[in-house]
Amino acid sequence: MKKLDISELDVLALMRYDACTRCGECTATCPTGGEAQDIELVTPRGKILRLREFYKKQYGLKARLFGPAEIPEADLKELASRAYECTICGQCKIVCPAHLDTIEMWENMREFLVANQLAPLPPHEQIVKSIENYDNPWMQPRTQRSRWSKRIEKEIKIKDALKEKPEVLFFVGCTAAYDPNIKDMAIDTARVLARAKVDFGTLGNEEGCCGSTLLRTGLKDSARRMVEKNIERFEEASPSLIVASCAGCYKTIKQDYPKVGKVGARVLHMTQYVNDLIDEKRLVLDRKVEGRVTFHDPCHLGRHSKLYDEPRRILESIPGIKLVEMERTREESRCCGAGGGVKTAFPELAEKISALRIEDAESAGADMLVTSCPFCYQSLKASIDAKGSKLRMSDLMELVRNSLQG
């Protein structure tokens, strides 16, 4: 009989499983369980009740008195698979009347599933191998990481942070560094930093994956190794500020790294930093950029980090931009469907969710959909193309760069 090891579930998580009132508020707005597919076991309530039922069968009072009950392997595997059909977007945390921190619960549930050999799922194993072997989830060689910067090397001086020790370390992230369709995001960010005369650099080919993918899929031990390596590099580069343009990298460095080791530098997302640069008049956005723009709040930036105003303030600073809000915005923002390993393991589900987000943007009357996360960008752009929508996908830094004279 397979005995579940519940010592991998956090004390607080175990409390929270009992604190769930089964009210179902989370089921209505859950992008994967309630909206894209009506499957109770994918919803937060479904997962909580099923896992609680399983461990109580083996550790509850009845189990203590009459012995633990066997849980069929198929049922355990079903729970594991359904648990990964979750983007960890945090919408359930926002609506939960019992104030359960579901983001922590889902990440911890995945750690528990990994510890009990029920996860990761086969598609995630490929990514894990890639991160462990190449320091990135895209199976790309380390030597290609800084290739994105070749296009602007004559135009901009990007310092080697490990050798030249700039004041600001620009943490590029794997998606912007390797995906040929997203590279412009890194290029635009570098151009914006250069225009503000920021003394900045990158870790170049020495930058490692931030570990977000590993953490979100429950692989805490593998993530720890990545995090430790990156912290060592941060220490070596010793910047006073780390700026990440990827929402996932930002959340991970800001919130998860301090649990492993000390990050000496201040950590900001690019939207925060650009806001500061605009306030200090180091960036002057004076060129008109025409468009009815709607902003998609990336989950890692919005619900996970509570940064809602910064990107909007930047958009409002750009002459010619008319900002329109989608019906579901800010903390109620609908997820793009890609996060939490969903796009890797369940691409069709991810597409279904991103298509809903595109409909949100179209209904708002926007002609441009803007975001601040390469992963959301990738997913929403694919959905715009698949749907044949007239919306134009844009990264916030692209608009900022376009608004700079010269």
Place this chain on the structure above:
Amino acid sequence: MSDGRYLKDKAWLYLPFFAGLLIISAIILLLPYETVYVGSRTYLRFFLVTIVLCVGVFFLGTLYNVLLWMRGKGLVGSPEGRLVRLIPKAVRFFLSRRFGKASAVLVKDALYLSKLKDRSATRWLMHLLILGGFIATFVLDLIVTFSLDLLRYEPMISETGWAKVWIRDFGFELAGTMMLLGLVIAAVRRFVQKPKIVRTELPDAVSIVFLLVVVLGGFLLEGIGLLANMPGHEVNHEYSFLGYALSLAMPSSWGQYYDQVWLVHGVMSALFIAYIPFSKLFHMIATPIAIEAEQMLPSGVRT
């Protein structure tokens, strides 16, 4: 971990726990109960034995659930040892300034349900009525028992005393009415309207029906007492407004069954208390603890 340490942890937890349980049981059994309404001393004794057993089951069930939490990641030692070491931390937390802030969070989030209010006024009202009525009944029970059996407070005993009229009659009636209204909303929502987010399984149905039986039993008992003009029910009927309305609709012959209904209501209430740790109603205890623990536990436990 050594056997000695393990046994020591167990002793530190279970000895005070059972001593506390023994003291509570002794208090329940040894109070004089000279002013209770039930006439049969046999029924009273049967009820007292039942309530002692049920309170024991409630505390044991709660302790068992808490020890299950203690098996989780983030703390070291046996579950008993972890709990024993957390108790002084919890006491220090209650005595610290942080507790003031934490209590405000507790009242706002766990009792007032601020988040639910913004999302659904009906469900917020429903929950507030049930929880508010439940807490009010519990507090009133403590006040009445203390003032009757220990203080022998005359205004609580006399038929026309202010405390008898406003606390024993009106207070309980109001708390019961709150619970009844909340439960009716819950039952209509769950069994008639059936919105998509509601899933009714046995534990959901049992919790509502059980609580409804207990609350309605209380009103029925009050009505029978008023109908029969039992001692304590002779004047000021209108303060027990719902029980009084029920008494007007009852056949006069029901008056003779007061003691039997009292016993059934008492035993059902006791069984309900025992049921809490094993039901979805345990969230009444777990939710406030989870909210407070988030602020109290060392950060390592939360990672």
